[in-house]
Amino acid sequence: MTAARPPPTLRVNGDRCMVRHCVSWLFLFGSVALGIATVLHFDFDPAPIATHFLFPYYALCTGLQYVWPETPNRFERGEVLTDVLHNLMLIAVTGFQNFVIHALVALTGTGLLFQYGVLSDAWAAHHLPLWGQVLVAWLVFDFMFYVTHRIGHEVDFFWRLHSVHHCAHRLSVLNASRAHPLDLIWRRIVPVFVTFQTGVSQEAFILSGVIGSVLATITHMNVRFRFGWLNYLIGTNEIHRWHHSNRIEEAKNYSIVMLWDHLFGTFVYPQGRRAPERLGLFDERHYPLHGFLGQQLVPLTWARMKARRAREDASLAQPGSMAATPAPGGLAHPAGAPQPTAAP
Template sequence: MGNSLRFMIRWLSYPAIFGGTVAWMIWLLYTGIPYWPSTPIIAALGILLVALLERVQPFRGDWLEDHHDSLTDIIHMVVNLSVIQFTATVLARLGDWVPAEIRVFPTELPLWAQLVIVAAVLDLSLYAMHRISHHVPWLWRLHEPHHSAERLYWMNGERRHPLHAAIMAGPGLLVLFALGTPSALVATWFGILTVHLAFQHSNLDYSLGWLRRIIGVAETHRWHHKRDFEDAQVNFGKFLLVWDLLLGTFNDSASKPGSAEVGLRDRDYPTGYVGQLVEPFRSP
Protein backbone atom coordinates (compact mmCIF):
# COMPACT_ATOMS: atom_id res chain seq x y z
CA MET A 1 0.00 0.00 0.00
CA GLY A 2 1.36 3.39 -0.97
CA ASN A 3 2.37 5.98 1.58
CA SER A 4 -0.14 8.48 0.19
CA LEU A 5 -3.04 6.06 0.70
CA ARG A 6 -1.82 5.22 4.19
CA PHE A 7 -1.59 8.94 4.98
CA MET A 8 -5.12 9.57 3.69
CA ILE A 9 -6.62 6.72 5.70
CA ARG A 10 -4.78 7.77 8.84
CA TRP A 11 -5.75 11.44 8.75
CA LEU A 12 -8.94 11.62 6.67
CA SER A 13 -10.96 8.49 7.52
CA TYR A 14 -12.61 9.91 10.65
CA PRO A 15 -13.29 13.41 9.27
CA ALA A 16 -14.58 12.02 5.97
CA ILE A 17 -16.69 9.10 7.21
CA PHE A 18 -17.87 10.43 10.56
CA GLY A 19 -18.20 13.99 9.28
CA GLY A 20 -20.04 12.82 6.18
CA THR A 21 -22.55 10.68 8.07
CA VAL A 22 -23.16 13.44 10.62
CA ALA A 23 -23.80 16.00 7.87
CA TRP A 24 -26.17 13.59 6.15
CA MET A 25 -28.12 12.88 9.35
CA ILE A 26 -28.39 16.56 10.22
CA TRP A 27 -29.61 17.27 6.69
CA LEU A 28 -32.37 14.71 7.26
CA LEU A 29 -33.23 16.45 10.52
CA TYR A 30 -33.56 19.81 8.76
CA THR A 31 -35.65 18.42 5.91
CA GLY A 32 -38.02 16.65 8.29
CA ILE A 33 -37.47 13.23 6.71
CA PRO A 34 -38.43 10.56 9.29
CA TYR A 35 -35.59 9.08 11.31
CA TRP A 36 -36.60 5.52 10.45
CA PRO A 37 -35.17 3.98 8.34
CA SER A 38 -32.99 6.72 6.82
CA THR A 39 -30.65 7.50 9.73
CA PRO A 40 -30.02 3.83 10.67
CA ILE A 41 -29.13 3.08 7.03
CA ILE A 42 -26.64 5.98 7.00
CA ALA A 43 -25.15 4.77 10.27
CA ALA A 44 -24.81 1.23 8.88
CA LEU A 45 -22.96 2.56 5.83
CA GLY A 46 -20.54 4.48 8.04
CA ILE A 47 -19.89 1.44 10.24
CA LEU A 48 -19.35 -0.75 7.16
CA LEU A 49 -16.68 1.63 5.89
CA VAL A 50 -14.89 1.45 9.24
CA ALA A 51 -14.95 -2.35 9.09
CA LEU A 52 -13.55 -2.35 5.56
CA LEU A 53 -10.77 0.13 6.35
CA GLU A 54 -9.67 -2.02 9.29
CA ARG A 55 -8.76 -4.71 6.75
CA VAL A 56 -6.76 -2.23 4.71
CA GLN A 57 -4.89 -0.48 7.53
CA PRO A 58 -5.24 -2.22 10.92
CA PHE A 59 -3.79 -0.85 14.14
CA ARG A 60 -2.77 -4.38 15.13
CA GLY A 61 -2.71 -7.28 12.69
CA ASP A 62 -3.54 -9.88 15.34
CA TRP A 63 -6.78 -8.08 16.15
CA LEU A 64 -8.06 -8.91 12.66
CA GLU A 65 -8.20 -12.58 13.66
CA ASP A 66 -11.26 -14.10 15.28
CA HIS A 67 -10.77 -14.46 19.04
CA HIS A 68 -13.81 -16.74 19.46
CA ASP A 69 -15.80 -13.52 19.76
CA SER A 70 -17.25 -12.70 16.35
CA LEU A 71 -20.59 -14.50 16.79
CA THR A 72 -20.98 -13.10 20.31
CA ASP A 73 -20.26 -9.57 19.06
CA ILE A 74 -22.72 -9.93 16.18
CA ILE A 75 -25.48 -10.86 18.65
CA HIS A 76 -24.49 -8.02 20.98
CA MET A 77 -24.58 -5.59 18.07
CA VAL A 78 -27.99 -6.74 16.78
CA VAL A 79 -29.55 -6.69 20.26
CA ASN A 80 -28.11 -3.35 21.33
CA LEU A 81 -28.79 -1.56 18.07
CA SER A 82 -32.37 -2.84 18.32
CA VAL A 83 -32.54 -1.41 21.84
CA ILE A 84 -31.27 1.92 20.46
CA GLN A 85 -33.95 1.84 17.77
CA PHE A 86 -36.61 1.15 20.38
CA THR A 87 -35.35 3.99 22.53
CA ALA A 88 -35.14 6.40 19.61
CA THR A 89 -38.50 5.58 18.06
CA VAL A 90 -40.64 4.81 21.12
CA LEU A 91 -39.19 5.96 24.45
CA ALA A 92 -37.85 9.24 23.11
CA ARG A 93 -41.33 10.14 21.84
CA LEU A 94 -42.39 10.66 25.43
CA GLY A 95 -40.79 14.08 25.14
CA ASP A 96 -43.26 14.94 22.38
CA TRP A 97 -46.13 14.31 24.78
CA VAL A 98 -45.04 16.94 27.28
CA PRO A 99 -47.57 19.80 26.98
CA ALA A 100 -46.16 22.74 25.03
CA GLU A 101 -46.90 25.21 27.80
CA ILE A 102 -44.59 23.45 30.27
CA ARG A 103 -41.77 22.48 27.90
CA VAL A 104 -38.42 23.91 28.90
CA PHE A 105 -36.30 22.64 26.03
CA PRO A 106 -35.31 25.64 23.82
CA THR A 107 -36.97 24.63 20.56
CA GLU A 108 -36.67 28.25 19.35
CA LEU A 109 -32.93 27.75 18.82
CA PRO A 110 -31.54 26.55 15.47
CA LEU A 111 -31.75 22.77 15.06
CA TRP A 112 -27.98 22.38 15.18
CA ALA A 113 -27.86 24.20 18.54
CA GLN A 114 -30.66 22.01 19.90
CA LEU A 115 -28.72 18.93 18.79
CA VAL A 116 -25.63 20.19 20.62
CA ILE A 117 -27.68 20.49 23.83
CA VAL A 118 -28.98 16.93 23.43
CA ALA A 119 -25.44 15.70 22.79
CA ALA A 120 -24.08 17.48 25.87
CA VAL A 121 -26.80 16.16 28.21
CA LEU A 122 -26.48 12.57 27.00
CA ASP A 123 -22.68 12.67 26.89
CA LEU A 124 -22.40 13.95 30.46
CA SER A 125 -24.88 11.31 31.62
CA LEU A 126 -22.93 8.57 29.86
CA TYR A 127 -19.64 9.80 31.33
CA ALA A 128 -21.05 9.86 34.86
CA MET A 129 -22.69 6.44 34.66
CA HIS A 130 -19.64 4.97 32.96
CA ARG A 131 -17.33 6.21 35.69
CA ILE A 132 -19.69 5.08 38.45
CA SER A 133 -19.86 1.65 36.80
CA HIS A 134 -16.13 1.21 37.41
CA HIS A 135 -16.54 1.81 41.15
CA VAL A 136 -19.88 0.24 42.13
CA PRO A 137 -19.43 -3.56 42.20
CA TRP A 138 -22.84 -4.61 40.87
CA LEU A 139 -22.64 -2.05 38.06
CA TRP A 140 -19.12 -3.21 37.21
CA ARG A 141 -20.40 -6.77 36.87
CA LEU A 142 -22.94 -5.52 34.32
CA HIS A 143 -20.19 -3.55 32.58
CA GLU A 144 -17.69 -6.43 32.48
CA PRO A 145 -18.97 -7.93 29.20
CA HIS A 146 -17.85 -4.75 27.42
CA HIS A 147 -14.36 -5.01 28.90
CA SER A 148 -14.10 -8.76 28.34
CA ALA A 149 -13.08 -8.28 24.69
CA GLU A 150 -9.58 -9.64 24.04
CA ARG A 151 -9.19 -7.33 21.05
CA LEU A 152 -10.64 -4.01 19.93
CA TYR A 153 -12.36 -3.74 16.57
CA TRP A 154 -15.38 -2.12 14.97
CA MET A 155 -18.04 -4.29 16.67
CA ASN A 156 -16.81 -3.76 20.25
CA GLY A 157 -18.68 -0.48 20.55
CA GLU A 158 -21.92 -2.46 20.81
CA ARG A 159 -20.62 -5.21 23.13
CA ARG A 160 -22.74 -4.28 26.14
CA HIS A 161 -25.10 -5.99 28.53
CA PRO A 162 -28.52 -4.58 27.47
CA LEU A 163 -29.45 -3.83 31.10
CA HIS A 164 -26.27 -1.83 31.55
CA ALA A 165 -26.90 0.01 28.27
CA ALA A 166 -30.29 1.09 29.62
CA ILE A 167 -28.77 2.16 32.95
CA MET A 168 -26.06 4.16 31.18
CA ALA A 169 -28.46 6.13 28.99
CA GLY A 170 -31.34 6.35 31.47
CA PRO A 171 -30.46 9.51 33.46
CA GLY A 172 -29.77 11.61 30.37
CA LEU A 173 -32.93 10.40 28.64
CA LEU A 174 -35.02 11.16 31.73
CA VAL A 175 -33.66 14.72 31.81
CA LEU A 176 -34.37 15.23 28.11
CA PHE A 177 -37.84 13.72 28.49
CA ALA A 178 -38.63 16.03 31.39
CA LEU A 179 -37.52 19.03 29.33
CA GLY A 180 -39.83 18.05 26.47
CA THR A 181 -37.04 17.40 23.96
CA PRO A 182 -38.27 16.57 20.42
CA SER A 183 -37.76 12.88 19.69
CA ALA A 184 -36.08 13.50 16.31
CA LEU A 185 -33.16 15.20 18.06
CA VAL A 186 -32.57 12.28 20.42
CA ALA A 187 -32.88 9.78 17.58
CA THR A 188 -30.41 11.70 15.41
CA TRP A 189 -27.81 11.87 18.18
CA PHE A 190 -28.09 8.13 18.80
CA GLY A 191 -27.42 7.58 15.09
CA ILE A 192 -24.36 9.85 15.22
CA LEU A 193 -23.06 8.16 18.38
CA THR A 194 -23.39 4.71 16.81
CA VAL A 195 -20.93 5.62 14.04
CA HIS A 196 -18.56 7.26 16.53
CA LEU A 197 -18.51 4.17 18.77
CA ALA A 198 -17.45 2.03 15.80
CA PHE A 199 -14.49 4.39 15.31
CA GLN A 200 -13.76 4.60 19.05
CA HIS A 201 -13.32 0.84 19.37
CA SER A 202 -11.93 0.20 15.89
CA ASN A 203 -8.77 -1.64 14.93
CA LEU A 204 -8.08 1.11 12.42
CA ASP A 205 -4.78 2.98 12.37
CA TYR A 206 -6.14 6.53 12.23
CA SER A 207 -5.47 9.75 14.09
CA LEU A 208 -7.10 13.07 14.95
CA GLY A 209 -3.85 14.69 16.06
CA TRP A 210 -4.39 17.13 18.95
CA LEU A 211 -8.17 16.65 18.70
CA ARG A 212 -7.71 13.27 20.41
CA ARG A 213 -7.68 15.33 23.63
CA ILE A 214 -11.21 16.57 22.90
CA ILE A 215 -12.92 13.68 21.07
CA GLY A 216 -12.84 10.14 22.45
CA VAL A 217 -11.32 8.30 19.50
CA ALA A 218 -9.47 4.99 19.47
CA GLU A 219 -6.08 6.56 20.20
CA THR A 220 -7.15 7.49 23.72
CA HIS A 221 -9.94 4.97 24.32
CA ARG A 222 -7.67 1.93 23.93
CA TRP A 223 -6.08 2.87 27.25
CA HIS A 224 -9.49 2.53 28.91
CA HIS A 225 -9.59 -1.15 27.92
CA LYS A 226 -6.24 -2.07 29.48
CA ARG A 227 -6.22 -5.47 31.17
CA ASP A 228 -4.64 -3.91 34.25
CA PHE A 229 -7.73 -2.51 35.95
CA GLU A 230 -5.82 0.30 37.66
CA ASP A 231 -4.67 1.62 34.28
CA ALA A 232 -8.20 1.53 32.85
CA GLN A 233 -9.70 4.20 35.15
CA VAL A 234 -9.28 6.90 32.52
CA ASN A 235 -10.94 8.30 29.38
CA PHE A 236 -14.53 7.45 30.26
CA GLY A 237 -16.04 9.86 27.72
CA LYS A 238 -18.21 8.27 25.07
CA PHE A 239 -17.88 11.14 22.61
CA LEU A 240 -16.25 14.12 24.31
CA LEU A 241 -13.23 13.91 26.60
CA VAL A 242 -14.01 17.34 28.04
CA TRP A 243 -15.50 15.68 31.14
CA ASP A 244 -12.32 13.64 31.62
CA LEU A 245 -10.17 16.76 31.27
CA LEU A 246 -12.29 18.71 33.75
CA LEU A 247 -12.61 15.90 36.30
CA GLY A 248 -9.07 14.53 36.18
CA THR A 249 -9.62 11.21 34.42
CA PHE A 250 -7.95 12.03 31.11
CA ASN A 251 -4.90 10.13 29.93
CA ASP A 252 -3.18 10.47 26.54
CA SER A 253 -2.01 7.04 25.47
CA ALA A 254 -1.19 7.96 21.88
CA SER A 255 2.56 7.77 22.62
CA LYS A 256 2.39 4.14 23.75
CA PRO A 257 0.05 2.19 21.44
CA GLY A 258 2.18 -0.95 21.71
CA SER A 259 1.05 -1.46 25.31
CA ALA A 260 -2.59 -1.91 24.30
CA GLU A 261 -3.14 -5.32 25.89
CA VAL A 262 -6.86 -5.39 26.53
CA GLY A 263 -9.45 -7.54 28.28
CA LEU A 264 -10.12 -8.70 31.83
CA ARG A 265 -7.74 -10.22 34.34
CA ASP A 266 -10.21 -13.11 34.55
CA ARG A 267 -9.22 -15.05 31.44
CA ASP A 268 -12.05 -17.54 32.09
CA TYR A 269 -14.82 -14.98 31.59
CA PRO A 270 -17.63 -16.45 29.38
CA THR A 271 -17.15 -15.84 25.67
CA GLY A 272 -20.69 -16.79 24.58
CA TYR A 273 -23.55 -14.30 24.47
CA VAL A 274 -25.87 -16.13 26.88
CA GLY A 275 -22.99 -16.68 29.31
CA GLN A 276 -22.23 -12.95 29.29
CA LEU A 277 -25.89 -12.12 29.96
CA VAL A 278 -26.02 -14.47 32.94
CA GLU A 279 -22.55 -13.94 34.43
CA PRO A 280 -23.32 -10.58 36.17
CA PHE A 281 -26.02 -12.30 38.23
CA ARG A 282 -23.89 -15.19 39.44
CA SER A 283 -22.41 -15.12 42.94
CA PRO A 284 -19.06 -13.25 42.98
Protein backbone atom coordinates (compact mmCIF):
# COMPACT_ATOMS: atom_id res chain seq x y z
CA MET A 1 0.00 0.00 0.00
CA THR A 2 1.18 3.50 -0.73
CA ALA A 3 1.10 6.16 1.94
CA ALA A 4 -1.83 8.54 1.78
CA ARG A 5 -0.99 11.86 0.23
CA PRO A 6 -1.56 14.93 2.42
CA PRO A 7 -4.62 17.04 1.57
CA PRO A 8 -3.99 19.78 -1.02
CA THR A 9 -4.61 22.50 1.57
CA LEU A 10 -1.81 21.17 3.78
CA ARG A 11 0.59 21.04 0.84
CA VAL A 12 -0.29 24.61 -0.15
CA ASN A 13 0.13 25.88 3.40
CA GLY A 14 3.45 24.08 3.70
CA ASP A 15 4.67 25.60 0.43
CA ARG A 16 3.61 29.06 1.58
CA CYS A 17 5.44 28.58 4.86
CA MET A 18 8.61 27.56 3.02
CA VAL A 19 8.38 30.56 0.71
CA ARG A 20 7.84 32.88 3.68
CA HIS A 21 10.91 31.46 5.43
CA CYS A 22 13.02 31.91 2.29
CA VAL A 23 11.85 35.48 1.77
CA SER A 24 12.52 36.33 5.42
CA TRP A 25 16.03 34.91 5.41
CA LEU A 26 16.81 36.48 2.04
CA PHE A 27 15.70 39.89 3.28
CA LEU A 28 17.75 39.70 6.49
CA PHE A 29 20.99 38.37 5.04
CA GLY A 30 20.60 40.39 1.85
CA SER A 31 20.22 43.56 3.92
CA VAL A 32 23.32 42.74 5.96
CA ALA A 33 25.34 41.97 2.82
CA LEU A 34 24.22 45.18 1.13
CA GLY A 35 25.11 47.16 4.24
CA ILE A 36 28.60 45.64 4.36
CA ALA A 37 29.11 46.31 0.64
CA THR A 38 28.06 49.94 1.11
CA VAL A 39 30.51 50.42 3.99
CA LEU A 40 33.37 49.02 1.95
CA HIS A 41 32.37 50.96 -1.17
CA PHE A 42 32.41 54.29 0.66
CA ASP A 43 35.60 53.41 2.53
CA PHE A 44 33.98 53.56 6.00
CA ASP A 45 32.80 57.17 5.59
CA PRO A 46 29.68 57.50 7.82
CA ALA A 47 27.97 60.33 5.88
CA PRO A 48 27.54 58.61 2.49
CA ILE A 49 26.80 55.31 4.24
CA ALA A 50 23.85 56.94 5.98
CA THR A 51 22.70 58.78 2.85
CA HIS A 52 23.02 55.91 0.38
CA PHE A 53 22.09 52.95 2.58
CA LEU A 54 20.74 53.55 6.10
CA PHE A 55 18.10 56.16 5.24
CA PRO A 56 16.81 54.32 2.13
CA TYR A 57 16.82 51.05 4.07
CA TYR A 58 14.79 52.64 6.84
CA ALA A 59 12.28 53.92 4.27
CA LEU A 60 12.08 50.49 2.59
CA CYS A 61 11.41 48.74 5.90
CA THR A 62 8.70 51.27 6.72
CA GLY A 63 7.01 50.72 3.36
CA LEU A 64 7.10 46.92 3.61
CA GLN A 65 4.86 47.17 6.66
CA TYR A 66 2.02 48.26 4.37
CA VAL A 67 2.70 45.57 1.77
CA TRP A 68 3.05 42.52 4.04
CA PRO A 69 1.83 43.49 7.54
CA GLU A 70 1.83 41.11 10.49
CA THR A 71 -0.97 43.05 12.21
CA PRO A 72 -3.34 45.66 10.74
CA ASN A 73 -1.80 49.14 10.47
CA ARG A 74 -4.37 50.89 12.64
CA PHE A 75 -3.07 54.06 14.25
CA GLU A 76 -4.27 55.35 17.59
CA ARG A 77 -5.05 59.01 18.03
CA GLY A 78 -1.83 61.01 18.27
CA GLU A 79 0.38 57.99 17.61
CA VAL A 80 1.89 59.06 14.28
CA LEU A 81 2.68 62.63 15.36
CA THR A 82 4.28 61.38 18.57
CA ASP A 83 6.50 58.93 16.70
CA VAL A 84 7.48 61.48 14.05
CA LEU A 85 8.56 63.90 16.79
CA HIS A 86 10.57 61.13 18.45
CA ASN A 87 12.35 60.42 15.15
CA LEU A 88 13.20 64.10 14.72
CA MET A 89 14.48 64.21 18.28
CA LEU A 90 16.63 61.15 17.57
CA ILE A 91 18.56 63.13 14.95
CA ALA A 92 19.49 65.78 17.50
CA VAL A 93 20.22 63.24 20.22
CA THR A 94 22.47 61.24 17.88
CA GLY A 95 24.52 64.35 17.17
CA PHE A 96 24.92 64.96 20.90
CA GLN A 97 25.80 61.32 21.52
CA ASN A 98 28.52 61.41 18.88
CA PHE A 99 29.93 64.63 20.36
CA VAL A 100 30.13 63.11 23.85
CA ILE A 101 31.65 59.86 22.58
CA HIS A 102 34.32 61.67 20.55
CA ALA A 103 35.09 63.89 23.55
CA LEU A 104 35.45 60.90 25.88
CA VAL A 105 37.68 59.03 23.46
CA ALA A 106 39.79 62.17 22.89
CA LEU A 107 40.23 62.64 26.64
CA THR A 108 40.84 59.05 27.66
CA GLY A 109 41.98 57.38 24.46
CA THR A 110 41.04 53.82 23.59
CA GLY A 111 42.19 50.66 25.29
CA LEU A 112 42.63 52.15 28.78
CA LEU A 113 43.36 48.76 30.31
CA PHE A 114 46.21 48.31 27.82
CA GLN A 115 47.53 51.86 28.26
CA TYR A 116 47.91 51.43 32.02
CA GLY A 117 49.32 47.93 31.84
CA VAL A 118 46.35 46.15 33.38
CA LEU A 119 46.30 43.92 30.32
CA SER A 120 49.09 43.15 27.90
CA ASP A 121 48.90 45.06 24.63
CA ALA A 122 49.15 41.71 22.90
CA TRP A 123 45.49 41.21 23.82
CA ALA A 124 44.35 44.46 22.18
CA ALA A 125 41.81 43.97 19.41
CA HIS A 126 43.70 46.17 16.95
CA HIS A 127 46.15 43.30 16.39
CA LEU A 128 43.36 41.26 14.82
CA PRO A 129 42.35 41.45 11.15
CA LEU A 130 39.33 43.61 10.36
CA TRP A 131 36.74 40.83 10.61
CA GLY A 132 38.20 39.66 13.91
CA GLN A 133 37.86 43.20 15.24
CA VAL A 134 34.27 43.34 13.98
CA LEU A 135 33.49 40.17 15.92
CA VAL A 136 35.07 41.58 19.10
CA ALA A 137 33.25 44.89 18.67
CA TRP A 138 29.96 43.11 18.12
CA LEU A 139 30.27 40.79 21.12
CA VAL A 140 31.35 43.55 23.52
CA PHE A 141 28.82 46.10 22.28
CA ASP A 142 25.95 43.61 22.41
CA PHE A 143 26.96 42.50 25.92
CA MET A 144 26.94 46.09 27.16
CA PHE A 145 23.68 46.69 25.28
CA TYR A 146 22.26 43.68 27.14
CA VAL A 147 23.47 45.00 30.50
CA THR A 148 22.20 48.55 30.06
CA HIS A 149 18.93 47.33 28.54
CA ARG A 150 18.29 44.96 31.43
CA ILE A 151 19.12 47.70 33.92
CA GLY A 152 16.60 49.86 32.09
CA HIS A 153 13.93 47.30 32.95
CA GLU A 154 14.93 46.22 36.44
CA VAL A 155 16.13 49.44 38.14
CA ASP A 156 13.29 51.81 38.96
CA PHE A 157 15.03 55.08 38.03
CA PHE A 158 16.12 53.80 34.63
CA TRP A 159 12.75 52.18 33.99
CA ARG A 160 11.14 55.59 34.34
CA LEU A 161 13.16 56.59 31.29
CA HIS A 162 12.87 53.35 29.33
CA SER A 163 9.11 52.99 29.89
CA VAL A 164 8.58 55.58 27.14
CA HIS A 165 9.81 53.06 24.58
CA HIS A 166 7.38 50.44 25.86
CA CYS A 167 4.21 52.50 25.94
CA ALA A 168 3.29 51.73 22.31
CA HIS A 169 0.65 49.04 21.75
CA ARG A 170 2.28 47.62 18.64
CA LEU A 171 5.68 47.43 16.99
CA SER A 172 6.57 49.43 13.90
CA VAL A 173 9.70 50.88 12.35
CA LEU A 174 8.41 54.34 13.17
CA ASN A 175 8.08 53.75 16.91
CA ALA A 176 11.46 52.03 17.19
CA SER A 177 12.81 55.51 17.97
CA ARG A 178 10.17 56.25 20.60
CA ALA A 179 12.35 56.78 23.65
CA HIS A 180 13.27 59.30 26.30
CA PRO A 181 16.42 61.24 25.27
CA LEU A 182 18.23 60.41 28.52
CA ASP A 183 17.51 56.73 27.92
CA LEU A 184 18.87 57.00 24.38
CA ILE A 185 22.00 58.80 25.53
CA TRP A 186 23.16 56.60 28.39
CA ARG A 187 22.28 53.30 26.72
CA ARG A 188 24.37 54.19 23.68
CA ILE A 189 27.29 56.05 25.20
CA VAL A 190 28.14 53.29 27.70
CA PRO A 191 28.25 50.39 25.18
CA VAL A 192 30.14 52.46 22.59
CA PHE A 193 32.74 53.73 25.07
CA VAL A 194 33.35 50.26 26.52
CA THR A 195 33.64 48.77 23.03
CA PHE A 196 36.33 51.26 22.04
CA GLN A 197 38.31 50.27 25.15
CA THR A 198 38.97 46.88 23.58
CA GLY A 199 41.22 48.60 21.05
CA VAL A 200 39.05 47.98 17.99
CA SER A 201 39.57 50.31 15.06
CA GLN A 202 37.02 52.89 13.99
CA GLU A 203 36.55 50.97 10.74
CA ALA A 204 35.62 47.80 12.61
CA PHE A 205 33.21 49.71 14.81
CA ILE A 206 31.49 51.36 11.83
CA LEU A 207 31.10 48.02 10.08
CA SER A 208 29.64 46.33 13.15
CA GLY A 209 27.42 49.37 13.73
CA VAL A 210 25.86 49.14 10.28
CA ILE A 211 25.17 45.44 10.77
CA GLY A 212 23.61 46.26 14.13
CA SER A 213 21.45 48.99 12.59
CA VAL A 214 20.10 46.54 10.01
CA LEU A 215 19.17 43.97 12.65
CA ALA A 216 17.77 46.55 15.07
CA THR A 217 15.45 47.91 12.36
CA ILE A 218 14.16 44.42 11.57
CA THR A 219 13.28 43.84 15.25
CA HIS A 220 10.55 46.49 15.06
CA MET A 221 9.17 45.71 11.60
CA ASN A 222 5.44 44.97 11.48
CA VAL A 223 6.02 42.49 8.67
CA ARG A 224 4.96 38.85 8.40
CA PHE A 225 8.47 37.43 8.53
CA ARG A 226 9.06 33.83 9.59
CA PHE A 227 12.67 33.07 10.53
CA GLY A 228 12.31 29.57 11.97
CA TRP A 229 15.25 28.39 14.07
CA LEU A 230 17.10 31.67 13.37
CA ASN A 231 14.88 33.17 16.09
CA TYR A 232 17.03 31.34 18.64
CA LEU A 233 20.14 33.19 17.45
CA ILE A 234 19.02 36.69 16.42
CA GLY A 235 16.54 39.11 17.95
CA THR A 236 14.15 39.16 15.00
CA ASN A 237 10.79 40.90 15.04
CA GLU A 238 9.22 37.58 16.04
CA ILE A 239 11.43 37.52 19.15
CA HIS A 240 11.29 41.22 19.94
CA ARG A 241 7.49 41.18 20.20
CA TRP A 242 7.88 39.18 23.39
CA HIS A 243 10.19 41.84 24.78
CA HIS A 244 7.29 44.30 24.47
CA SER A 245 4.76 42.00 26.14
CA ASN A 246 2.64 43.47 28.93
CA ARG A 247 3.49 40.45 31.09
CA ILE A 248 6.72 40.94 33.04
CA GLU A 249 7.69 37.27 32.86
CA GLU A 250 7.58 37.45 29.05
CA ALA A 251 9.22 40.86 28.54
CA LYS A 252 12.82 39.62 28.26
CA ASN A 253 15.13 39.15 25.22
CA TYR A 254 17.34 42.17 25.93
CA SER A 255 20.17 41.69 23.43
CA ILE A 256 20.34 41.99 19.64
CA VAL A 257 21.98 38.60 19.18
CA MET A 258 20.47 36.10 21.62
CA LEU A 259 23.80 34.81 22.98
CA TRP A 260 23.65 36.81 26.20
CA ASP A 261 19.97 36.08 26.81
CA HIS A 262 20.67 32.36 26.53
CA LEU A 263 23.65 32.61 28.89
CA PHE A 264 21.81 34.64 31.54
CA GLY A 265 18.47 32.86 31.30
CA THR A 266 16.41 35.72 29.86
CA PHE A 267 15.55 34.20 26.48
CA VAL A 268 11.78 33.94 25.96
CA TYR A 269 10.15 32.28 22.95
CA PRO A 270 6.97 30.44 24.00
CA GLN A 271 6.08 27.54 21.75
CA GLY A 272 2.66 27.40 20.18
CA ARG A 273 2.06 31.16 20.42
CA ARG A 274 2.73 33.62 17.63
CA ALA A 275 2.83 36.74 19.81
CA PRO A 276 1.95 38.09 23.27
CA GLU A 277 -1.70 38.76 24.01
CA ARG A 278 -0.97 42.45 24.42
CA LEU A 279 1.96 44.83 24.03
CA GLY A 280 2.57 47.89 26.16
CA LEU A 281 2.81 48.88 29.81
CA PHE A 282 1.73 46.80 32.79
CA ASP A 283 -0.50 49.56 34.11
CA GLU A 284 -0.91 52.49 31.76
CA ARG A 285 -3.42 54.49 33.78
CA HIS A 286 -2.58 58.20 33.53
CA TYR A 287 0.48 57.46 31.35
CA PRO A 288 0.91 59.82 28.34
CA LEU A 289 0.73 57.07 25.72
CA HIS A 290 0.76 59.37 22.69
CA GLY A 291 1.83 62.71 24.05
CA PHE A 292 5.37 63.64 23.08
CA LEU A 293 5.84 66.38 25.69
CA GLY A 294 4.20 64.32 28.41
CA GLN A 295 6.56 61.45 27.67
CA GLN A 296 9.58 63.71 28.10
CA LEU A 297 8.22 64.67 31.53
CA VAL A 298 7.54 61.11 32.69
CA PRO A 299 10.54 61.01 35.09
CA LEU A 300 9.11 64.09 36.82
CA THR A 301 5.46 62.97 36.82
CA TRP A 302 6.22 59.36 37.78
CA ALA A 303 5.50 59.79 41.51
CA ARG A 304 2.24 61.59 40.77
CA MET A 305 1.07 58.75 38.50
CA LYS A 306 1.91 56.21 41.21
CA ALA A 307 0.01 58.20 43.81
CA ARG A 308 -3.10 58.52 41.64
CA ARG A 309 -3.10 54.79 40.96
CA ALA A 310 -2.63 54.01 44.63
CA ARG A 311 -5.64 56.16 45.53
CA GLU A 312 -7.74 54.50 42.84
CA ASP A 313 -6.75 51.01 43.97
CA ALA A 314 -7.42 51.87 47.61
CA SER A 315 -10.84 53.20 46.69
CA LEU A 316 -11.70 50.07 44.73
CA ALA A 317 -10.53 47.87 47.62
CA GLN A 318 -12.93 49.44 50.12
CA PRO A 319 -15.98 47.39 51.18
CA GLY A 320 -18.95 48.01 48.94
CA SER A 321 -16.91 49.25 46.00
CA MET A 322 -16.77 47.51 42.64
CA ALA A 323 -14.01 44.91 42.31
CA ALA A 324 -10.91 46.24 40.72
CA THR A 325 -10.37 45.19 37.14
CA PRO A 326 -6.94 44.68 35.61
CA ALA A 327 -5.66 47.84 33.99
CA PRO A 328 -4.91 47.64 30.28
CA GLY A 329 -1.34 47.74 29.13
CA GLY A 330 1.74 46.22 30.64
CA LEU A 331 5.17 46.30 32.19
CA ALA A 332 4.92 49.59 34.01
CA HIS A 333 7.53 48.76 36.61
CA PRO A 334 10.78 46.82 36.92
CA ALA A 335 10.68 43.11 37.56
CA GLY A 336 10.32 42.22 41.20
CA ALA A 337 8.60 45.46 42.20
CA PRO A 338 5.23 45.26 43.98
CA GLN A 339 2.24 45.00 41.69
CA PRO A 340 0.26 46.78 40.46
CA THR A 341 0.97 50.15 42.06
CA ALA A 342 4.74 50.07 42.37
CA ALA A 343 5.35 52.21 39.32
CA PRO A 344 3.68 53.63 36.24
